Structure formats: C-alpha cells, structure tokens
Amino acid sequence: MNSAAAPLLFTPITLRGVTVRNRVVVSPMCQYVSVDGGPTDWQFVHFGRYAMGGAGIVFGEETAVEARGRKTYHCAGLWNDYQARAYRRITDFIKEMGAVPAIQLGHCGRNAGSHGAMEEWRALDERDARAGMPPWRGLAPSPLPARRGFPVPIEMDHDDIRHVLAAFRDAARRATDAGYDISEIHGAHGYLIHQFLSPVSNRRTDAYGGSRENRMRFALEVAETVRAAWPQDRPLFFRVSAVDGKGGLWGLDDTVALAHELRARDIDLVDCSSGGISGESDMALVPRVPGYQVPYASRVRRETGIMTMAVGLITEPAQAESVLQEGHADLVAMARELMIHADWPLRAAKELQAGHYDLMAPSIAHRLRRRDEQAVAHAPGSTVEIPISADRRETYRWQ
Numbered sequence: 001m002n003s004a005a006a007p008l009l010f011t012p013i014t015l016r017g018v019t020v021r022n023r024v025v026v027s028p029m030c031q032y033v034s035v036d037g038g039p040t041d042w043q044f045v046h047f048g049r050y051a052m053g054g055a056g057i058v059f060g061e062e063t064a065v066e067a068r069g070r071k072t073y074h075c076a077g078l079w080n081d082y083q084a085r086a087y088r089r090i091t092d093f094i095k096e097m098g099a100v101p102a103i104q105l106g107h108c109g110r111n112a113g114s115h116g117a118m119e120e121w122r123a124l125d126e127r128d129a130r131a132g133m134p135p136w137r138g139l140a141p142s143p144l145p146a147r148r149g150f151p152v153p154i155e156m157d158h159d160d161i162r163h164v165l166a167a168f169r170d171a172a173r174r175a176t177d178a179g180y181d182i183s184e185i186h187g188a189h190g191y192l193i194h195q196f197l198s199p200v201s202n203r204r205t206d207a208y209g210g211s212r213e214n215r216m217r218f219a220l221e222v223a224e225t226v227r228a229a230w231p232q233d234r235p236l237f238f239r240v241s242a243v244d245g246k247g248g249l250w251g252l253d254d255t256v257a258l259a260h261e262l263r264a265r266d267i268d269l270v271d272c273s274s275g276g277i278s279g280e281s282d283m284a285l286v287p288r289v290p291g292y293q294v295p296y297a298s299r300v301r302r303e304t305g306i307m308t309m310a311v312g313l314i315t316e317p318a319q320a321e322s323v324l325q326e327g328h329a330d331l332v333a334m335a336r337e338l339m340i341h342a343d344w345p346l347r348a349a350k351e352l353q354a355g356h357y358d359l360m361a362p363s364i365a366h367r368l369r370r371r372d373e374q375a376v377a378h379a380p381g382s383t384v385e386i387p388i389s390a391d392r393r394e395t396y397r398w399q
C-alpha cells in the first residue's frame with residue numbers, strides 16, 4: 001500500500017510509551033456476567049474477538065474500584081488481587097493479537113444495587129433480597145436517590161471521599177498487574193464522578209459543592225490520584241458526559257472548563273460521551289443522529305488542545321476517517337456496531353485499502369494471502385475447464 005495515501009484511521013498513534021496500531025477503539029462495554037467481580041470465559045471470548053478483529057485499543061467494561069461501587073452483583077471489579085490475576089489471561093491474549101488492552105475504572109455512586117441493562121437497571125427490591133441479592137445503599141455527593149425505587153444514598157463525608165480516592169488508587173495499581181496498558185476514569189453517565197459534577201445530583205454546601213470549581217474538585221482529585229498511581233509511560237483517559245442530557249444542568253462550557261483542568265493534571269485524552277443524569281430542566285436528549293457526540297469531542301479538542309475520542313453512532317469507515325481528517329478527534333470509539341461485526345476494523349481496513357491482512361493473526365492472514373495468489377479472475381456465467389482426472393477435463397459454467 002502507498003503510505004502517502006494511508007487513511008488516518010489506520011495510521012499508528014503513539015500515546016506516551018504505548019504505540020497503537022490504528023485508531024479504532026472498542027468502547028467500554030459492561031457485560032453483567034462477572035462472578036465476585038472477576039471475569040469469566042465470556043469476557044475472554046467477547047473481548048478477545050475484538051482484538052482478533054483488528055481494533056487498535058480494546059476496552060473491557062466499566063470496572064468497579066470497590067464492591068459497593070458496582071451497579072449490579074454481576075458487574076466487573078478490581079478491588080482484590082484475585083480479580084487482577086484473572087484479567088491477565090484476557091490482557092495477554094489481546095496483546096498477542098496486536099491490540100492494546102484498556103480498562104475503564106469506575107464507581108457508580110448512588111446507582112448501586114440494580115439489575116442489568118436488560119432490565120433497564122431496575123432497582124433491587126425485597127424479592128431480590130429473598131433470592132440472595134439484597135439491595136445496598138450507594139454513596140453520593142447528596143442524599144438524593146438515583147431514580148424511583150432506589151434507596152436514599154449515603155451522603156459522602158470527607159472520610160468517604162478519601163476512602164473512594166484510595167480505592168481508585170489501589171485499582172489503578174492492580175490494573176498494571178492485570179496487564180492493562182491504557183486506563184480510563186469513568187466520569188460520565190450519571191455515575192459517582194458525574195454525580196459530583198452536575199448540580200442535578202450535587203447539592204453540597206462544602207468545598208465539593210456549589211460553584212463549578214467546587215463540583216469539579218472530586219473529579220480532579222480522582223484524576224490526580226489515578227495519574228499518580230498509574231505508570232508515567234502509560235496513557236490515562238477520562239470519559240465525560242459532555243452534557244448531562246435530558247433534564248440536566250451540566251453543559252459543554254462546563255466540560256471545556258473541566259478538560260482544561262484535566263489537561264493540567266496530565267490526563268492524556270478526553271473521551272466525549274453524554275447523558276446519564278436525568279433531572280427536571282428543559283435540556284433535551286442528544287438526538288441520535290450518526291456521530292451525535294462528535295461535536296462535543298471537536299470543541300473540547302479545539303478549545304483546550306487535549307486529545308479527544310469521539311463515540312456514538314460511528315458505523316461507517318468513511319465516516320470514522322472523516323472524524324479524524326477533519327480534526328474532530330484523535331481516536332474513534334465504537335460499541336454497538338462492533339457487537340454485530342467484531343471484525344469491523346478488518347473490513348474497514350479492506351475498504352480503505354489499508355492492509356487488512358496485517359491486522360490479522362499471521363496464521364489466518366497467511367491462508368488468505370494464499371487464496372488471493374491462487375485466485376483466477378472469472379466472470380460469472382462464463383465457462384471454465386476443470387480437471388476430473390490426469391488426462392480429462394470437463395467444462396463447467398461458472399455461476
């Protein structure tokens with residue numbers, strides 16, 4: 001392939017000490033199949049196939065830094081060494097396939113104690129308690145329940161804040177033992193960090209509430225804590241809800257201000273998502289047009305100079321390439337389309353003529369290259385002579 005014409009999507013990028021083979025990122029995706037926070041064979045296969053499919057970076061799921069920071073009993077976690085060791089099998093395989101394994105560290109705060117996505121995160125109740133899954137109270141900046149049916153969360157005092165910061169620090173250290181090369185702090189989707197940022201869920205009157213500067217304090221302390229615990233030669237991302245979404249109060253100007261502060265704290269990239277906190281203002285849901293969150297990544301990048309990742313209904317190779325070419329983002333993340341086509345990066349590389357065989361496991365690529373070498377051009381409907389013995393041939397009409 002002519003490198004002068006190489007699409008940006010398939011041009012390697014170096015982030016601190018980590019070189020990524022292309023700019024297609026598997027966005028974090030919760031699976032709700034963990035056992036005691038540790039992964040099962042499902043995660044090995046599910047995340048492994050994205051690495052085989054040619055992605056540059058393969059994120060796992062939102063991974064809770066402490067047990068009570070899980071949404072469900074089946075969420076992934078990284079609060080003990082057993083879990084760290086169990087992820088190693090997955091991260092080793094992802095690396096073997098040429099991709100970079102990444103982890104998203106999170107704490108769900110007041111959203112604790114629910115069922116999974118298939119039940120729209122319905123709160124656990126008495127029936128679940130009788131079945132051995134009692135609800136528990138989450139932590140939050142203010143004693144406001146996440147939604148109807150959720151218990152009033154514990155309003156965090158300064159000891160609680162220190163405890164959660166320590167849990168983020170310990171999980172970041174374990175993430176290195178688990179073999180991850182990129183880490184992301186989950187500051188979006190209405191979970192604990194976002195609960196501090198948004199006035200919808202933060203009604204505090206101390207140094208962590210009130211002004212925007214105060215509401216950003218917890219997020220920035222998490223960023224500083226994880227940055228200090230995470231190796232200097234490895235990149236650290238931060239996912240934001242660039243706007244609260246329906247009924248919210250946190251907006252893009254706030255996100256730009258946060259991104260400036262994150263950059264000052266050595267965060268490498270802002271991953272621009274949206275939504276998750278629903279309040280009662282007139283803010284609308286972001287319309288689900290293709291690339292619906294790209295404008296957020298674009299403005300954060302333009303106004304702060306920090307790298308960004310765009311995500312949200314990016315499904316076509318040319319679309320992904322133009323997000324990068326037009327300077328809206330440095331990386332493109334995808335989730336749902338990859339669930340249909342785990343090998344989307346290979347197909348995109350083929351379509352953009354970017355050397356798709358180079359992204360495959362060598363044993364597979366070898367056989368496909370041989371197939372290409374042996375192929376004989378043949379128009380459908382024309383005839384072909386095929387040997388049926390040492391001295392005889394027959395004519396077939398090729399379909």
Ligand SMILES: Cc1cc2nc3c(=O)[nH]c(=O)nc-3n(C[C@H](O)[C@H](O)[C@H](O)COP(=O)(O)O)c2cc1C
Nearest residue numbers: 027028029030061062311312313314334335336337
């Ligand atoms: C099955 C599934 C699980 C998800 N879990 C997470 C998660 O753990 N953390 C997160 O930040 N976003 C999560 N998301 C959101 C995705 O990362 C992504 O931002 C969103 O799906 C939009 O991208 P898409 O249009 O390419 O799917 C999840 C999405 C899906 C479909």
